[in-house]
Structure formats: C-alpha cells, structure tokens
Amino acid sequence: MLEALQDSWLAHEIGESQMITASLSSLHLIGFTLVMSSALVSGLRMLGVTLREVAAINVIRPATRALLIGLSISAVTGALLFIPRAAGAAANSVFRLKMTLLLGALVMHFAVTRRVASRGAGDTAAQRATGAVGLALWVGVALAGLAFILLE
Amino acid sequence: MLDILHRLEATGVGTLVRESLYGFQILVAIHVMALVLSVGMILWFDLRLLGLALGSAPVSRVYRRLIPWATSGFVVMFSSGALLFTGFASAAYQSPFFRIKVSALLLAAANAAFYHLVTERGGRSWDSAATPPAAARLAGLVSMALWATVILCGRLMAYTMYSPP
Numbered sequence: 001m002l003e004a005l006q007d008s009w010l011a012h013e014i015g016e017s018q019m020i021t022a023s024l025s026s027l028h029l030i031g032f033t034l035v036m037s038s039a040l041v042s043g044l045r046m047l048g049v050t051l052r053e054v055a056a057i058n059v060i061r062p063a064t065r066a067l068l069i070g071l072s073i074s075a076v077t078g079a080l081l082f083i084p085r086a087a088g089a090a091a092n093s094v095f096r097l098k099m100t101l102l103l104g105a106l107v108m109h110f111a112v113t114r115r116v117a118s119r120g121a122g123d124t125a126a127q128r129a130t131g132a133v134g135l136a137l138w139v140g141v142a143l144a145g146l147a148f149i150l151l152e
Numbered sequence: 153m154l155d156i157l158h159r160l161e162a163t164g165v166g167t168l169v170r171e172s173l174y175g176f177q178i179l180v181a182i183h184v185m186a187l188v189l190s191v192g193m194i195l196w197f198d199l200r201l202l203g204l205a206l207g208s209a210p211v212s213r214v215y216r217r218l219i220p221w222a223t224s225g226f227v228v229m230f231s232s233g234a235l236l237f238t239g240f241a242s243a244a245y246q247s248p249f250f251r252i253k254v255s256a257l258l259l260a261a262a263n264a265a266f267y268h269l270v271t272e273r274g275g276r277s278w279d280s281a282a283t284p285p286a287a288a289r290l291a292g293l294v295s296m297a298l299w300a301t302v303i304l305c306g307r308l309m310a311y312t313m314y315s316p317p
Contacts, residue, residue: 018311026307029184030300037192050217054209062205066195139185146184150177 002086015084028077032142034070038063039105039138042113046131048124056117056127064114071106094151098144105137157241169239176239183232190225191299193218201292203283210279211288240313249309253302260298267291 005011014020044050045059082089089095108130116130160166169175199205200214209217237244244250271287278284 022308022311025311026304029303029307032184033187033192033195033303036188037195040188040192041196044221050221051206051209051214053213054206058208059206062199066199066205142185142188143181146181150180 002090005083005086008083010080011084011086014080021081024077024081028074028081031070031072031074031077032145034066035074036070036138036142038067038070039109039135042067042109043131043135043138046113046117046127046134048128048131055120057114057120060114060117064109067109089148092148092152094144094148098141098148101137101140101144105134105141108134108137153245154242157245160238160241163238165235166238166241169235176236179232179236182228183236186225186228186232187303188225190222190229191303193222193225194295194299197222198292198295201284201288201295203281203289207282211281211284212275212279243313244309247309247313249305249312253305253309256298256301256305260295260302263291263294263298 014024041051042060042063045052045054045056051059113130113134116126119126161170169179196205197215197218200207200209200211206214267288271291278288283289
C-alpha cells in the first residue's frame with residue numbers, strides 16, 4: 001500500500017521537484033517552531049520556572065491554540081513530504097520513534113497537561129512532573145525528526 | 153569578496169564543519185533547537201504585544217520573563233550560524249535565500265530597536281492593557297512576519313545552495 005502511495009502522481013510531483021520539497025520542508029519548520037515554542041512555554045510554566053504570575057491555565061490555553069495551528073501546518077506538510085518516501089520512512093526506526101513520541105506528547109498535552117493546569121495553584125508537584133514529562137517528549141520528537149532528516 | 157569567503161571555507165574550522173563525520177549534522181541540530189529558544193520565545197512576546205496571549209501580565213513583565221531565554225537562544229543561533237557559514241561561505245553568500253534571510257534578520261533587529269526606543273517610551277499608560285495600542289501591535293505583527301521569513305529562507309537556502317538555479 002505504501003509502495004502504491006510512492007508510485008502515485010502526487011508522490012512523483014513532490015519527489016521530482018526540489019522546489020516543492022524545499023517549500024514543504026520550510027513550511028514544516030514553521031509549524032515546528034509554533035509547536036515547539038508552545039511546548040516550551042507550557043513546559044517552563046508547568047515547571048514553575050517562568051511566568052509564575054500568570055495562572056498556568058492562562059499559559060496552556062493560548063499555547064494549545066498555537067500548538068494546534070502549528071500541528072496542522074506540520075501534519076499537512078509532513079504528510080506530503082512522507083508520500084514520495086512512504087515505504088522507506090515507515091520502515092525507518094528513527095521515523096517510527098518520532099511518530100511514537102509525537103503521539104505520546106499529544107496525549108500528554110491534551111489528556112494530562114491541560115487538566116493539571118486548570119486545577120489551579122495548589123498542585124505544584126503534579127505541575128512540575130507534568131511539565132518535565134511533556135517537555136522531554138517534545139524534545140524527543142524534535143531530536144528524532146532531526147536525526148531522521150540529517151542521518152538518512 | 154568571494155576570495156575572502158573561499159579562504160574562510162579553507163580554514164581549519166571551515167573544513168571541519170564540512171568534512172567531519174557528524175560536525176555539520178550536530179551544528180544544524182543545535183541551530184534548529186536553539187531556534188525554538190530564540191524565535192520561539194520572541195513569538196510569545198509578539199503574541200502579548202498583539203493582545204492574543206498572556207494578557208493578564210503587563211507587557212514589560214512578559215518581556216522580562218521571556219527575554220533571558222530568547223537572548224541565550226540568539227547567542228547559540230549566531231554562534232552555530234557563524235560556524236555553519238564558515239563551512240559554506242561562498243555558496244551561502246551567492247544564495248538569494250541567504251541574502252533575504254540576512255536582510256530579514258537586520259529588519260527584525262531594526263523593528264525591535266524601534267519598538268524599544270520609540271513605541272515603548274510611552275509604555276507606562278498601556279503596560280497593563282490586555283490589548284496594547286496599534287504601534288505595539290504592529291511591532292508584534294512585523295516581528296512575526298520577519299521571523300517567518302528568516303525561517304523559510306534558512307530552510308530554502310539549505311536545499312538550493314548547491315543546485316543550479
């Protein structure tokens with residue numbers, strides 16, 4: 001099925017055009033900046049390292065919005081970049097690690113971080129643990145993504 | 153100019169960047185990760201200026217909290233960027249994307265300078281306002297547009313530096 005994807009007209013259009021690939025990659029990096037900066041500001045607030053005078057939820061809420069915008073950009077460009085090399089990427093352990101960590105980071109953010117942040121000021125130990133785990137997962141996604149593209 | 157750049161590329165540092173086993177990859181990884189720390193944190197200040205986030209904190213407070221992170225980020229960006237440049241100076245110099253990137257960087261610096269030297273001067277009155285006045289919002293918007301340009305051109309430059317036009 002992945003081979004079929006790789007043989008599609010879309011895969012050929014993208015794979016054979018350096019400018020299309022370059023444009024997709026640079027837009028992917030814009031999405032990356034939005035996602036990672038949201039992850040960073042959320043993580044730092046949950047860790048209690050900065051912006052302590054702002055309620056945690058008042059950092060997490062706008063960060064979630066920016067994260068979703070960035071994620072949309074990165075997901076669309078990422079999918080288009082994936083198509084011409086679908087079979088190879090899917091078999092690549094670094095790529096699989098990136099996707100696994102991404103799933104983990106998203107689950108962490110939407111199932112845990114938002115909940116812990118809305119609980120208010122009383123829960124600093126939970127906030128710090130949440131912040132640390134979330135940040136570690138996102139940094140993992142970024143490093144796996146870099147490893148995939150730089151070492152393939 | 154190209155002569156100077158070729159000589160820069162031929163230095164020990166330049167050669168190391170190009171030819172060491174993982175030197176280039178490590179530098180690029182550092183450059184991309186520090187992007188989040190630098191532009192990523194400036195982005196959140198820009199969002200405050202636009203009245204889109206962190207409105208409960210005064211503009212100057214948000215700035216004071218985020219700027220140390222952004223500054224360390226920029227130190228790493230410029231260091232890693234300079235090292236990358238030494239390895240590929242002549243191709244970079246001739247790349248239109250690199251030239252646009254550098255121009256956008258300079259304009260971003262000018263935008264920041266203008267904000268701090270002019271717009272912020274009247275800051276006492278609107279520091280705590282959830283939505284700052286138009287000049288401040290414009291500074292935030294221009295900043296975001298310029299940094300997006302820097303990011304796009306940085307990536308496009310990498311793809312096209314060594315290909316025929």
